[in-house]
Amino acid sequence: MADNSDVFFAEEFASIFDKYIPTTDDGLIGRNRLWGGLYSPRFQMGIGRTVQLGYFSGLFTQRLHHLFFGLRVSVGSIGDDGEVISSLPSQYGELPEIDAISGAAFFLGDACMAQYYFNKLRFHNSAKQQLSSLKISRKLAKATSWLAENAEVLMEYDSESPNRSLFSARSFLVCGELFDDEHMQDIGYVFFEHAMRLFADGFFVEEGGWDTSYQAVSIVLIREIMNVVPLGAEVDEILFSASQWLAGRVDDMGRIDSSGNTRTCTGEEIFLGVEKKVSVEEVFLALALAVETQHDFYYQKAQLISDWVRVNPNSDPCFFSQ
Known part of the structure; x- marks a missing residue:
């Protein structure tokens, strides 16, 4: 982990990533905070990106507790069967199923990345944090399995969009690495190679x-x-x-x-x-x-x-x- 005094654009990074760090008791960020509820975990995305940057740069180390709390709130969108539950406020109408699945891929890659780097940072240093971390990992593992069941429809949806293919690749590759699951990583490489084509x-x-x-x-x-x-x-x-x-x-x-x-x-x-x-x-x-x-x-x-x-x-x- 680097000394943040050596980080190029540290001020710009702080400005950009600040919005991904929860500052309220509900742990919400982005549109979820604006709407006043955990409508879609897609709009909690950014926590993992922030923790990763913090790991490599030394930035945000004083705010890791806020980021962990945001992650804990975010996985509340994962049902007992692993389904990632998403919705929209009524004025936007019903969320199409494929958009919910795609949004889940966006979220899971970021959430698994957060957990991966929290582990590398050895952040979970109390019994309470370790228990919370275990619960988060169990939920993310179930959700990744649920997403794998939808991989075929996700690939069809991503077929002409390399950025969406990469979001899907990130979810399976990073979650697969987090859980040492070669099957998930194999799926992730399929999405990644499609994007490269x-x-x-x-x-x-x-x-x-x-x-x-x-x-x-x-x-x-x-x-x-x-x-x-x-x-x-x-x-x-x-x-x-x-x-x-x-x-x-x-x-x-x-x-x-x-x-x-x-x-x-x-x-x-x-x-x-x-x-x-x-x-x-x-x-x-x-x-x-x-x-x-x-x-x-x-x-x-x-x-x-x-x-x-x-x-x-x-x-x-x-x-x-x-």
Whole structure:
């Protein structure tokens, strides 16, 4: 675990990840906190990502208890049979079954990642924490088995979306590593290899073309997975090419080019009543997590994004160079 004084972009990371750390007695974050209940564990996602970053950087070490509490609350969505139960507030209508299954994959990969790094941090140092940890692990193991029963329908749903395939891969690979379950990992590698087949000419093909935002999502997911399980030299090459492509979409002012995107900034894809736009945070993370020195290409691009956001905090993230 690193000394956080050596962490590039520590201030930016703290700002981005703060929203994943519960601050209220209900342990809710994201939309669940906004809505006042544990509607979907998908919207608890981010706890695992935060614990992983904390493990490698030394950030957030004073807030691990809050993160663990959030994880404990999140697994309350898992039923006795392992089903991950999700819903939406009534104004959004009924949640389609496939969206609930996909959302479960999003959540489980993050939750298992949290538990994996809590174990590595030796966080569970009291009898009470050890008991809570055991209960969490049992629930996550049941949920992973339930998700495996839905792997075929999940693969069909993910077929044209490499980022969703990677979310599914993360759930089986990380949970499989957590529970030393080779069968789950085998399923995870199938999803991962499918996502890699959807990579061409420097970008992950989302519904027939490129998308700057989902390119970043895929890059970050690959980095999270490869920190837990081996992925091979070919993946290193794909990750390098994908990161170079993404960096090339950041102009000299720090704006992220959305020209030609197939999903975000098109005005056609809506999520919970809101148009999908480029996630500036994901693009920043994809580049910042690749930084090795303060003088490298990725550092410069990530710094440009950070500077742009600081000067233009409320600007539309959708920028079109042509």
